[in-house]
Amino acid sequence: MLNSNTSSQRRNETLLLWLLRGLALISGAIILLILFFLIWEAIPLFQQVGLSRFFTDPSWHPASNEFNLTPMLAGTLLVTAASVLIATPLGILSAVFCHYYTPPAIAQLYRRLIELLAGIPSVVYGFWGLVVLVPLINRIHPPGPSLLAGTLILTLMILPTIALVSDASLASVAPEYIKGAAALGLGRWAMIRGVVLPAARSGLITGVILETGRAIGETMAVLMVCGNVVQVPHSLFDPVRTLTANIALEMAYAVDNHRAALFVSGLVLMGLIALLVAIAELLNRGQYD
Amino acid sequence: MTKFIAFPVRRPTSKAPFRSSELGAIALVWSVVLLVTGALLWLLGDIFWHGMGQVSWEFLTTEPLNAGREGGIAPILVSTGLIIGVCMAVSIPLGVGTAVLLAEFTSTESWLGRFVRLSLDALAGVPSIVFGLFGNAFFCKTLGLGFSILSGGLTLACMVLPILIRSTQEGFRAVPDDYRRSAAALGLSRTATLWELLLPAAMPGLVVGLLLGLGRAIAETAALIFTSGYVDRMPESLLDSGRALSVHIFDLAMNVSGGESHAYASALVLVTVLVLINGMVAWLAEWFRKSRILGV
């Protein structure tokens, strides 16, 4: 931290510092508020029903006092993992395309296109998926609404995140690296694979973390195309229900225990996110953030 | 004379003879791009095809009739604009301030830095429906704002914050240390360095964060149904309930029979608005950067 301030400037800077700290504290406190709220709503059920029942009950039928969350947890994990696996290479390669394989004009056009993808409401994705994609999949293998449909739609939705963040981080790779690679006679792809991608690693990881978080939290679109059947899927064409779709589907009509159970599933989602954050911490250890 | 290149230009590449791996790479990259473009054009084409016939000046300036099947979307556009306005007005100072603190003033291992970073990472993953429930309980009930544009905007600000902060941070990271050293050598105060030099230089990161966040905010449905509400009347204050465009699209597509054509038309309007906003933000950022750094 370089400090060249005179004593009169130091006062102003302290003011600025405390202002910034206040703002940061507010930003950081929001998640605590949310957690508090979730726990507050879920506690009545925890007191009645033990923790293990959420994983060992026969199925999810809150009206009949059964609260097994495992099938939906599996649904969330599978849909997220599959879509991240597909979207990440697509997104990173898109960013590589913009930087190294095309003139700037086309790159800008492509970037605008991707930014557009980012702004389409999840409802429109879901609607399109329901009306176009699901009947297509139905023709291949009934019933149509399935893990596959959810994966494809979710991939489209999280692609902009990884693509745009990768784009920004590729832009920040020092030009000296590029020049050095050219001087060494590396071909374009070899340079990208060996020099650029490793140099942009922290940004790329940021992108993956952001897109995974987005995938875990997506509600509307998966609600419309995944089929919402509470089961652990045995094939790509089986319908699944994610934790988020479960909350959206049933919250409107849930009372008492059922409602508290939905908040418990909200907490499970937060647990997944916490796990994701921990992994991100591990990966970024030592990186100057 | 060196120019700071914030937006990428074609990098110098080797003129070595073509290897097969190079051809394979080109094929791979192009096929990815074509796939993505194809999917997007399919989706957009659908929206355009079904919505084009309905969009007219009247559509944009009249009120909805018959549960939205007829009439227009004027009050909804205004509500959406106000909600987004509130969201940006709250999240930009909060977000940029936090990002500046994290990037320039705090070591990442300090307790504050760590706490904020981890909590923002967690915030980024909270599902939109949980934001809706939280916003309803906190902004609508506890703070007594009720179903209102203000509640909706504040809830959206919470959602948008992590993306904005992360991206702005990356933008600051990308600024070469040389800038900071030069500023120190010239005797600039930290505040001046920040405002005159670092912030403009970090603009690309800020812009990306803003656009991603804006995209997310405009597209949000579940959170807004529970906070800014369902009323499709023209709002008269920020405390009025107002229906956002995405909520309107959801209602027309999923709840009102026969509302599809207007749902498509509204979606088309939303996409167009997004394109315009993206363009405006990019232009503003470029102007800001030029005026500060290049002294134009």
Next chain:
Amino acid sequence: MKKLQTLVPLSIGLTACFWLQSCSSSPQAANQAATSTQGKLVLTGSSTVAPLAAEIAKRYESEHPGVRIDVQSGGSSRGIADARQGVADIGMVSRALKENEQDLQAFAIAKDGVSVILHQANPVQQLSDQQIVDIYTKKITNWQAVGGKNAPITVVNKAEGRSTLELFAHYFKLEPKDIKADVVIGDNEQGIKTVAGNPNAIGYVSIGSAEYNATHGTPIKLLPVKGVAASIANVASEKFPISRPLNLVTKTAPTGLQKDFIEFARSQGVQDIVKQQYFVPAT
């Protein structure tokens, strides 16, 4: 000077916003000066009733300038809970009140029915009650067994807690737990689109939305129950067996603005709105 340049595009944007606001017609603002009745009502509850209530509210507002009626969505359970807690003045519920809800007062403003739907291309023309039960409990899994093509049946069910599901299960004497579904949907339109996209699907939705869609070209058809065709007309004449009231509920006997609005919603004057939304006016 520089600051001015920042402000220009921003102010253009804001001006556009406000200009749009003044551009559209707002009868309330015009009549505000001459107003005598003031008041605000908040309605929350069923998303099925919400569009209907919103249209009725609009007409009421145009006849009583100065009154504002806010209609919010959220589900029947929310309507009940909010009415009880006083968060909402009136709750909207898309079913009859249950035994443990008798502390509230219900006023029916419309009737609706539940119809089983099939894809238009499905050769099956009608199903007996027992066949429907067997299909939904997966005792019959192929259309051939009921006179259709050789294809597996895709069973579409509504999510737990929904009024439509409760009505369906109650009539066919099924426990929601016993229904084995291939696809679970939330809103009526999702159900309709699912069946319309799958020639081998069977589902059930509100008659109003089904009839609207069928007459406007969506490839679905409504199955008769016990020989009675599923139509709004038959729900009106009470011939159709699976029907439900759409209710406005209040905590105590309604007074003042509440009472006025509920009476308005049940009057002859709004029956055209009810019919326009493809429901049956509650006589």
